[in-house]
Amino acid sequence: MRYSKEHKLETHARIVRKASVRLREKGAHGVGVADLMKDAGLTHGGFYAHFASREQLVIEAFAFAMDRSIERWRRLAAETPPAERLAVIVTSYLSPTHRDDPGRGCAVPALGAEIARESPKTRKVFAAKMETMIETIAAEFIDAPPKAARKRAMATLATMMGSLLMARVAGSGELSDTILQAGRDAALAMAAQPQPAARPRGARKPAATAKAASTSRSAAKAAPRP
């Protein structure tokens, strides 16, 4: 069977799309080529007409998943009045639904550690997508200057992603729910208050910060890591 020009592209895209779900669910090493092809309604033999290697698919699937998160945030923002946008994004991100469905969720808590183990060349792609994620969130901090907005976006995303990761480690009981709630409150508070992440230069809000830096440096040298 020979197909039209677009057919191969569509098939390729379908494999990537389906794989991105399974890989987020099971991890980058958790599913075999045969299963991934089966998910796309194909047999494993045809795999190498589309990808140079399994690794190649994994990378495309990671990238696809990150793009989907960015698109989702943009769509939510477009559908929501400005004042509520961040709250909508944070609330849907830190929901039990998202926690319990990693396959259709954000790729960073699900696969971030494995992305970080890719080759430097590959990681450049993901660094760029991470930057886009940050800019997408920073766009909501319209009252802050660009650099401050960027830093607040970083901290907000970190709180979101960290809370989701912790909630997943904690399971799905009371502890896990409380972690999600604490994450929502903290991320929204960060959004509401211009000060914390965007402290004016020279000022040192928590009196400890400056001294602490040197203290910890010497402590870190003396002691083992974790």
Add this chain to the structure above:
Amino acid sequence: MRYSKEHKLETHARIVRKASVRLREKGAHGVGVADLMKDAGLTHGGFYAHFASREQLVIEAFAFAMDRSIERWRRLAAETPPAERLAVIVTSYLSPTHRDDPGRGCAVPALGAEIARESPKTRKVFAAKMETMIETIAAEFIDAPPKAARKRAMATLATMMGSLLMARVAGSGELSDTILQAGRDAALAMAAQPQPAARPRGARKPAATAKAASTSRSAAKAAPRP
């Protein structure tokens, strides 16, 4: 060669300790039994005198790594005057050194996603360790009531872990360094200000929050996930 009673325990502990480093570096599926045994100065044949399966070692190594993080935080706290403790912990956690050395670092950003894929029975153990992590940090929020301190600790840890994960995905360039810095600032601001995560009941600081919850719920229903 037959050994003294403690010898086997020591060997077992050494395998776990060395494995916990390699697994944090390479991921739960990234290293084989033979290599893990070699790290401990042994050959692969002896493995099953110590563990029922590879999986068993992975779980013990995860647990060991989480315990080490908790110990480290407690030690740093004990070595530091109360006012600076959190700053010391946050600063050393969100350092380039920690980012670039996952093998000796916190297990959650390195292996959290893979922990979350374990069996429910296994995850109970890790949920308990997560709880201990939270309580260890909460102990520094002495001015807040216990529940509020616990929630602030959750949010602080989430920001720390999320920032580290993001920084690792971003690589080790300017973006990555800025993420670490944003995370440090945000985590320390959280530590300095009692209000954000511990808002008095009934009050709604960011006017958006309450309305947003319902908005996002309907939006989340209509749209696909990420």
Add this chain to the structure above:
DNA sequence: TGTACATCAGTGAACGCGCGTTCACTGATGTAC
């Protein structure tokens, strides 16, 4: 105290399964004439 025996942590070869990859083949459809 000395001797014979039992134990068992550790060795290294071997097994066998799963999985990534290859390959000869198919057959529907595009293209050339």
Add this chain to the structure above:
DNA sequence: TGTACATCAGTGAACGCGCGTTCACTGATGTAC
């Protein structure tokens, strides 16, 4: 327009390597007498 041929996405069997696991064996040291 119709016919012959070329193409190539997809199939399914087969390959072979790596890795988790097993197993017979070793030999130093504990224990019984």
